[in-house]
Amino acid sequence: MARCALTSQVQIPENLSTITRRGVSRIISEAEFTAMLRQGRPLRLKMGFDPSRPDIHLGHVVGLRKLRQLQDLGHQVILIVGDWTAQIGDPSGRSATRPMLTHADVLENAESYMRQFFKVVDRQRTRVEWQSQWFGQFTLANVIELTSRFTVAQFLERDDFARRFAEHQPIAITELLYPLLQAYDSVVIESDVEFGGTDQMFNLLVGRELQGMMGQTPQQCFLMPILVGTDGIQKMSKSLGNYVALEEPPAEMYGKLMSLPDTLITPYYEYLTDVPDAEIAEITQAITSQTANPMDFKKRLARSITATFHDADAANTAEAHFEQVVQRRNIPDEIPEVTLAAISNLTINQLLVQTNLASSNSEARRLIAQGAVELIRPNGERILAAASAALAPAAGDVIRAGRRRFVRIAE
């Protein structure tokens, strides 16, 4: 509805709480923001990203959905590609010398990022700006002018700087520059509202302050809650391996969502779906009172999210796959194959390694000892592999190693 009316006026919703509360950790300042919304002019919504890490996962989606909601009311997203800082490379972390990204890498990463970004955000109402447009001409004089506005003490206030300083962890000088560059972006595009996770609060506030110093109306800061990853403990992040990527294949996406601890069902509904608040309250109630099986809510969640990033068919297929393989322990429809010739004369151990069901001979031995390996005949007969006995697989048989690893023997 709103999205087809590109030229229409900005809408002002009567009930702002969907915008200002759900999936929002904090707005600085909420009063100023609602006043801005009521002005009825299209707001410039700033969102930046660093094309050194092109993968988007569900943790990022919380904020992207908020952008989309505001776009649907007629506001404008300005996506800033941090190509300039990305080419320097990220100084943080101990991964010593990260190779400098080439211009081609940056372009490629940016393209990949945007492909994912626009699965949620409306491309029609988005303007893309590259940081190099303004930082390309920056001189040392500009840098000095910019850095002179803040003090080291101010910057050491930032949570992670303070923590790392206290713990004697390294802080690179360039890292201190990051908030400044990000803040300057806000000035250049005259941002009205900037979005980021709660861990971005400091950076967003520097932008707000700098704009004020430069005589602009300070931007509002939208802090998105940190999404807890599939481990149920730490924030979703690629390096922790507890993430669900947007470009994950459907079955993988669905399965990862089913591995969420039950406690995460409610927040995921709240942050990642349009299921109404009242209904989420009912779900929460049903789970806490144990009147329903949480698995069913989780299935619905997994289906819904998978459908968003793929489509309804893919989501249904993923669910069928899950029920078949995980719940009923049957063989999946599509599994890798090896030819009988390729594995003849191999011991069971070697066979498992050859077919990637085990990473090493020792691993294969362990799996067998643990009773994880079996041969499944076309007629359904299952023969558990024992360390001493030969398996003698024939064409058409399937070898299973653990719950989810299979290989079929072809002619």
Add this chain to the structure above:
RNA sequence: GGAGGGAUGGGUGAGUGGUUAAAGCCACCAGACUGUAAAUCUGGCGCCCUGACGGGCUUCGCAGGUUCGAAUCCUGCUCCCUCCA
């Protein structure tokens, strides 16, 4: 410029000459159970040989050395952190 501290298996972190393939925790894998790849419980978790018992090899920043024996001691190097100036 000076002084001190540190580098251990995917992560964290014990270990200061042999009982250490290296504690504990996390992650991961498997099995049981089940309501799911949830939860819980049990086991495993360097590589190679072995049906097993067992054996062999490699590993504690890098390179040398001392010793019957080194993650542990010595020398040099690389990298990191802190404090003083």
